[in-house]
Amino acid sequence: MDRAPLPSSKELIARTRPFAAQDTTRSGWxxxxxxxxxxxxxTLAVAAPWWPLRALGGVxxxxxxxxxxxxxxxxxxGALLPSSRWAKVLFHVQGILTLTPARIWNDTHNHHHANTARLAADSAGTFVTWTTEQWRQASVWQRLAYRVERHPVTLLFGYVTAFLxxxxLLPxxxxxxxxWTSGLALGVHVALSVVLWVFAGxxxxxxxxxxxxxxxxxxxTYLFYAQHNFDDVHILAESHWTHSDAALEASSYLRCGKVMAWFTGNIGYHHVHHLNPRIPFYRLPEAMAAIPELQQPHVTTLSPRDIVRCLRLNLWAPELGRMVRYRDAWARG
Known part of the structure; x- marks a missing residue:
């Protein structure tokens, strides 16, 4: 399907602003x-009398x-309960307990939003993407580091690689x-691990x-990777980069059922979120339904086929206008 020309970034973002108004009651609920x-x-994972039920509770x-x-x-x-002091404290505590301290998360994630699909930008807060030419010019060790960062095993062990x-540890x-909150989170995590192992078993x-x-x-970790690394992602040259183009051309829409959408907090509406990150997660579907330009997204799914295709795409080929495999860099060199 041909994609209609987009309005200017400012105009399109302005049309999303009504959806950035949150409902405090709905947010609290x-x-x-x-x-x-x-x-x-x-509770099910801890106290169920039958181990398969405990495993189900863990999942x-x-x-x-x-x-x-x-x-x-x-x-x-700032999209959820921004004026609530108790919510701010609660979320900062959650960040410590879940290995996402607010300071490092904000520094890296805000950089990610400001530099999505910018090849020349620092890769902080995102997975680095090279062009085929960069791959050909890199040293053996640089290529190895690139492969390791984007390898499926690295994503699988996101608990260690991305979070711990x-x-x-690194920041x-x-x-x-x-x-210092990153060090605190690491210390609390180790302490909880020891306490649970010793006293709970x-x-x-x-x-x-x-x-x-x-x-x-x-x-x-896979969701974060896949929503900017998919089959028809489009990365514009720096001279043509705009915020709205990066949101709509380099961020995907993850099509999944209502149950999985609930568990993932509608993060599948990633193109809408990147266009205006102040829209609360529960209003992202509403914004997409109301704005025609958001209704022709690049679609991906959690099907095994789409996952395999995503993991096989590693380099941006400007001459082809698409992502390719490592071997294609040499074939077209």
């Missing part, structure tokens, strides 16, 4: 419901953790004064703590 669901899932806990993260993510954007290391070691540690975190962060 979503927060309470999410935390209640998280508590229920954790549900992992899915609700993703939703809880989206609420934190929206709060950091990139958001906690604290580099700048402990600015990112390995089963509780596995089913209600490390297992759900591993699953949640693996899926969350």
């Amino acid at each position: 979503n927060l309470i419901a999410t935390y209640a669901a998280l508590a229920a899932a954790a 549900l806990e992992a899915l609700v953790l993703i939703r809880a993260f989206i609420l934190f993510h929206d709060a950091m954007h 290391y990139s958001l906690c 604290f070691v580099k700048n402990p004064k600015r990112y 390995p089963a509780v540690y596995l089913f209600a703590f490390v297992g759900p975190l591993f699953l949640a962060y693996a899926l969350g």
